[in-house]
Amino acid sequence: MIEVENVSFTYPSGVEALKEINVKINDADFIAIIGENGAGKTTFIKHLNGILKPTQGDIYINGLNTKKASIAELSRDVGLVFQNPDHQLFCETVEDEIAFGLKNFGFNKDAISERVTWALNLLDLTKYGKVSPFMLSGGERKRVALATILAWDPKILVLDEPTIGQDFHQKDKLRQFIVQLNSQGRTVIMVTHDVEFVADCNPKVIVMSNNRIIATGSAREVLTNFDILAKASVLPPQITQLFIKLSDLGLPQNVIDLYEAKQLIIDLTKGRLNNEGL
Amino acid sequence: MSIVEIRNLSYSYPGLNKPALINIDLTIEKGDFIILTGPSGCGKTTLCRCLNGLIPHFYNGDLTGDVIVTGLSVKDNPTSKIAQHVGFVFQNPENQLFALSVEKDIAFGLENLAVPRTEIRKQVDHALDLLGITNLRDNAPYELSGGQKQRVAIACILAMHPELMILDEPTSFLDPVAAKNLFEIIYALNKELGLTIILVEHRLDLLCTYANRVIIMDEGKVKADGIPRDILSSKEVLSLGIGIPKITKLYLELKASGIHLGDPPISVNEIAQEIRTLMLND
Ligand SMILES: Nc1ncnc2c1ncn2[C@@H]1O[C@H](COP(=O)(O)OP(=O)(O)OP(=O)(O)O)[C@@H](O)[C@H]1O
Ligand SMILES: Nc1ncnc2c1ncn2[C@@H]1O[C@H](COP(=O)(O)OP(=O)(O)O)[C@@H](O)[C@H]1O
Ligand SMILES: [Mg+2]
Ligand SMILES: [Mg+2]
Numbered sequence: 001m002i003e004v005e006n007v008s009f010t011y012p013s014g015v016e017a018l019k020e021i022n023v024k025i026n027d028a029d030f031i032a033i034i035g036e037n038g039a040g041k042t043t044f045i046k047h048l049n050g051i052l053k054p055t056q057g058d059i060y061i062n063g064l065n066t067k068k069a070s071i072a073e074l075s076r077d078v079g080l081v082f083q084n085p086d087h088q089l090f091c092e093t094v095e096d097e098i099a100f101g102l103k104n105f106g107f108n109k110d111a112i113s114e115r116v117t118w119a120l121n122l123l124d125l126t127k128y129g130k131v132s133p134f135m136l137s138g139g140e141r142k143r144v145a146l147a148t149i150l151a152w153d154p155k156i157l158v159l160d161e162p163t164i165g166q167d168f169h170q171k172d173k174l175r176q177f178i179v180q181l182n183s184q185g186r187t188v189i190m191v192t193h194d195v196e197f198v199a200d201c202n203p204k205v206i207v208m209s210n211n212r213i214i215a216t217g218s219a220r221e222v223l224t225n226f227d228i229l230a231k232a233s234v235l236p237p238q239i240t241q242l243f244i245k246l247s248d249l250g251l252p253q254n255v256i257d258l259y260e261a262k263q264l265i266i267d268l269t270k271g272r273l274n275n276e277g278l
Numbered sequence: 279m280s281i282v283e284i285r286n287l288s289y290s291y292p293g294l295n296k297p298a299l300i301n302i303d304l305t306i307e308k309g310d311f312i313i314l315t316g317p318s319g320c321g322k323t324t325l326c327r328c329l330n331g332l333i334p335h336f337y338n339g340d341l342t343g344d345v346i347v348t349g350l351s352v353k354d355n356p357t358s359k360i361a362q363h364v365g366f367v368f369q370n371p372e373n374q375l376f377a378l379s380v381e382k383d384i385a386f387g388l389e390n391l392a393v394p395r396t397e398i399r400k401q402v403d404h405a406l407d408l409l410g411i412t413n414l415r416d417n418a419p420y421e422l423s424g425g426q427k428q429r430v431a432i433a434c435i436l437a438m439h440p441e442l443m444i445l446d447e448p449t450s451f452l453d454p455v456a457a458k459n460l461f462e463i464i465y466a467l468n469k470e471l472g473l474t475i476i477l478v479e480h481r482l483d484l485l486c487t488y489a490n491r492v493i494i495m496d497e498g499k500v501k502a503d504g505i506p507r508d509i510l511s512s513k514e515v516l517s518l519g520i521g522i523p524k525i526t527k528l529y530l531e532l533k534a535s536g537i538h539l540g541d542p543p544i545s546v547n548e549i550a551q552e553i554r555t556l557m558l559n560d
Contacts, residue, residue, distance in 0.1 A: 013417075013418075036425075037424075037453045038422075042423060084372065086370065137322075137323055138323065138446075138447065161450070164450045166480065167480050167519060167520070167521065168521030170318055171521070196524060233454065233455035233456065234453065234454050234455070235455060238483055238524040239525070242546050242549060245546060245547070246550055249557060258524055258527060258528055258531070259531075261528055265553060266532070269537060269556065269557070
């Protein structure tokens with residue numbers, strides 16, 4: 001469990017990036033954090049594995065105060081994938097990169113080689129095992145960054161913009177995998193600007209704006225709350241936008257899911273046909 | 279009039295036997311607004327690097343074929359010369375920012391072009407305003423959030439008024455409103471000043487209404503090239519796993535269930551209109 005109690009944070013430059021953050025995240029929660037550029041999302045999640053410590057207030061990860069724990073200690077349970085993979089990758093080959101964390105956490109040789117193979121395969125990187133991460137495309141590098149963390153299977157997975165550089169196919173694979181991990185009891189927290197990805201994943205949503213949390217709720221509640229979205233510079237998903245435009249036809253205004261939308265439109269046309277048939 | 283001519287271009291990065299680009303032939307007209315898309319790793323960034331001279335001047339490797347941009351053969355001209363005509367927004371904004379303040383970073387490119395001081399001030403102010411970062415002008419770029427950095431990187435290039443602007447996944451760090459603003463800014467420049475745009479993007483829903491042409495790459499080759507409406511609903515594109523907009527997908531799903539809505543839509547307004555028409559005609 002993650003308990004965030006009245007946390008504020010000020011960077012050395014004097015920018016107050018978090019203001020009085022209070023939130024409790026339970027085991028096996030699936031959370032998306034959305035909000036405008038500079039809202040404080042990255043600053044917030046960097047607190048979860050102790051890279052940043054609160055200027056005021058406290059954060060407890062499974063009862064352990066992050067101020068009293070090292071990054072290494074916290075990282076075994078909290079795996080953080082950075083927004084920019086260049087901040088994370090430094091080894092000579094993709095394989096070494098993935099093995100690095102595993103070695104640090106004391107996995108044995110066989111387990112390391114098994115997990116490296118597994119992670120490479122999961123993220124479609126097998127052909128790049130012996131290649132330098134710096135010779136990869138932006139999207140491929142992001143997947144290496146994901147692979148390094150997924151390999152040691154942390155209980156809490158924190159992903160800063162996981163879909164950057166990913167095509168539709170990779171994004172969908174990532175979604176399926178995240179949902180599966182979550183259903184196996186892992187806590188997943190992802191920061192994203194991709195509202196369509198949020199609609200597809202259907203997590204709980206935390207909205208940050210101006211360095212505060214301004215709303216929390218289900219994906220459906222939040223993505224159809226237009227006042228909140230506007231404050232956080234987020235636009236509703238396309239399906240939601242469509243149903244708002246068609247509200248005069250008697251369609252509901254809180255739809256985010258493609259297949260729900262499809263069924264509602266089919267019902268609408270059938271309703272018409274039935275009425276005429278009478 | 280064409281602004282880019284690519285003839286039989288192939289390129290391999292040093293030490294890799296698999297070419298990143300294979301026999302590319304492409305003509306881009308002045309005033310085109312092009313979306314360049316395709317699976318991760320297919321060669322989009324590599325193609326962009328050939329257009330501004332980073333390949334072959336900074337990346338070694340094996341280049342064959344011809345690339346002519348704004349009348350200049352890229353092989354035979356230094357990148358500094360090409361940069362006077364071609365603006366390039368990097369996929370990773372951090373590779374582009376190095377000055378001690380946002381303002382200095384934006385001014386830097388203009389100073390290199392020997393633009394007079396008063397004009398530089400004007401252009402810097404304008405670019406800051408367009409990207410909504412006037413309040414960050416004195417900040418150090420390395421102390422900004424990901425999206426703020428990306429806005430600065432874009433402002434740097436906009437301020438230089440290039441003839442051809444290449445943006446490599448320029449919205450990856452932007453919030454949705456900022457992404458939409460960016461598309462509207464460059465769309466206006468495209469319409470009013472005839473600025474040619476090549477924009478690499480995966481999320482086609484955000485911008486297919488602005489572009490007149492979509493080019494799809496796969497495994498180093500151009501696989502499809504046409505107007506957004508045709509490309510987005512073509513079978514070949516679906517099989518490549520390109521992310522078509524949700525409303526285009528809804529259209530295809532409804533079609534599979536026997537509900538026919540006319541032409542494939544590329545915007546929310548279009549599909550809303552088609553559903554309305556269907557309801558009235560039934
Ligand atoms: N290293 C730093 N030093 C000083 N200020 C910083 C630093 N990193 C971020 N900031 C500032 O802190 C605030 C929050 O930044 P943060 O990176 O948490 O935003 P974000 O919500 O992740 O934004 P984005 O969507 O653009 O990634 C912003 O005002 C930003 O300029
Ligand atoms: N600097 C580099 N050195 C070697 N190979 C590279 C380099 N940059 C990219 N590649 C490889 O070239 C191919 C195309 O990459 P890129 O053009 O960056 O793809 P994308 O379409 O994602 O932009 C990929 O297989 C990638 O691994
Ligand atoms: Mg961030
Ligand atoms: Mg790229």
